[in-house]
Amino acid sequence: DTAVSQTPKYLVTQMGNDKSIKCEQNLGHDTMYWYKQDSKKFLKIMFSYNNKELIINETVPNRFSPKSPDKAHLNLHINSLELGDSAVYFCASSWGTGGGGYTFGSGTRLTVV
């Protein structure tokens, strides 16, 4: 039973399109995150939500909008996609102040052409 699941796994789309990536966790965690991994494998935090409340909003273009309908879901919507948005996006979850409990999804590879 997958703990943190992201869909889709692969997404190829044209510049200018709008797309969404979905994430769900069944661990009962109260905090969820979106990380971006670029072509050099560097991982950076984009957003985090704790109990549906936005906690972290890093310097990310406002074309990216996270939405958390409940604490088990955190979706990422991207408007007007650009070539530079091509990356792997990882969803993760944890207990808000927890120690070892960061669990990552398997990633969504977004390619903008």
Next chain:
Amino acid sequence: GEDVEQSLFLSVREGDSSVINCTYTDSSSTYLYWYKQEPGAGLQLLTYIFSNMDMKQDQRLTVLLNKKDKHLSLRIADTQTGDSAIYFCAEKNSSQGNLIFGKGTKLSVKP
């Protein structure tokens, strides 16, 4: 701001020990982590250490923490070709709770 540094490449022979080093800046970090990423795959938590510990051992993995120098290392004993991957060091952001990752060390294991 917080930063995590690690060397980008390490090459070892099968059967040798691998040591991957990492330095971090947030002295308030309560937890430090090692993640493994195989090609095309997600992030797998290998181990983590609480900041009041000096060492943690888990089978072939040994984590050493020098809190004074803010230095963390991961030793893999009897390294196998299946250990070839990118290894990420990460610290927990003490104020916001997210993980701050190093740039990753690509471990190549030669037979």
